[in-house]
Amino acid sequence: MSNLPFWIVDVFAETKYAGNQLAVFTNAGDLSTAEMQQIAKEINFSETTFIRSSELRDGGYDVRIFTPATELPFAGHPTLGTAFVLQQSIIQQPVDQLILNLQVGQIPVTLNYRDRVPNMLRMRQNSPIFGENLAAEQVAPALGLAVDAIDSRFPIQEVSTGVPFVIVPLKTLTALQQIKVDVDRLLALVEPLQAKMVFVFCPETRNPANHFSARMFAYAVGIPEDPATGSANGCFAGYLVQHRYLGTAAIDVRVEQGYEIGRPSLLLLQAQAVNDGIEVLVGGQVVKIAQGQFV
CATH class of the missing domain: 3.10.310.10 (Diaminopimelate Epimerase; Chain A, domain 1)
Incomplete structure (x- = not known):
């Protein structure tokens, strides 16, 4: 070597x-x-x-x-x-x-x-595959949050464009910042799932030029918290389109990540529904x- x-x-x-x-x-x-x-x-x-x-x-x-x-x-x-x-x-x-x-x-x-x-x-990711939904009561304790911090209008769902993630919608930036992972509970949560990593987002941001804030936790693969996760954000882009989070079948958004661990990051997401799935681009x-x- x-x-x-x-x-x-x-x-x-x-x-x-x-x-x-x-x-x-x-x-x-x-x-x-x-x-x-x-x-x-x-x-x-x-x-x-x-x-x-x-x-x-x-x-x-x-x-x-x-x-x-x-x-x-x-x-x-x-x-x-x-x-x-x-x-x-x-x-x-x-x-x-x-x-x-x-x-x-x-x-x-x-x-x-x-x-x-x-x-x-910019990379073109594989079309997202949508998996199982999880209950807020399962997920909130692993993140150290109250159940009502999770936005019940949208699912907690496994999504993959090559590597699966659990996508978790929160209501506020305050809740995102207050996450305190219970590692044992998080590992128990993902143990039976295909997805071993958890991506949490909210529609409030520090920078008004951005659209979403996010965090990603992957203790199961040796990453306590990741400062910028392109694969997870590709899944997130597909999730936004699939569930019409912004009310449209196409999105072009800016996501901030990594602030809580001192590595501020910016990811540019584009996605749109097409005949055979969802087309996803992630840039930076x-x-x-x-x-x-x-x-």
Whole structure:
């Protein structure tokens, strides 16, 4: 595992040291699964990615994604951050789109530039799949909230665009900020579910330019709280359309996340109902922080 080049970037960040941290290893073809897991645990970010080859396969680049505890078939901020690094370190010229080959399939990412550096990236996620509904009485105690903090007009529901999340609607920003997770209850809640991660949102924001505030908890996969979760926000975008939360079959919204853990993040969501499901786009900015080598 010697002389492995890597980048560190902040994803869904408008400035350095915000958003969600990501380490990207750019020449990881010789690493075993166990070695990649060891490195992800050492880095200890919510996710670390490994570009397996600089050569295209079926038009895309093979990439694997790991949390400190496990491999993921898909994740949002690793997709955008890895696309940024691929363009800057391997392709090294402007391209309008590139494709990542992930376990969930091929995920296209579009890129817009400023001074030849991507300043906005958007990924098209798989059409969301809607699963089981949960009762507020099940969920509220795990979040340390009263049952009436949950907005009963909309369901608590499992949703997946590749990785499933429990989507929980709250009424107010105050309730979102007051969440105190009971870890044992949260783990017991998700144990029988396909979804092991919980995404909580409300329609009140700190910044009046934004539309929603959110938090995401994933103790079951080694992430107590995530500062910016692209995969969960893709599920959320589908949820907003599916349940006509805003009264429309198409949405274009800004979501703030990460404030409670000192990593303010901004995610741009677009979604619309189409004949065969819901089309979902999740976008944001990526900021380069560092380059180096594992020795």
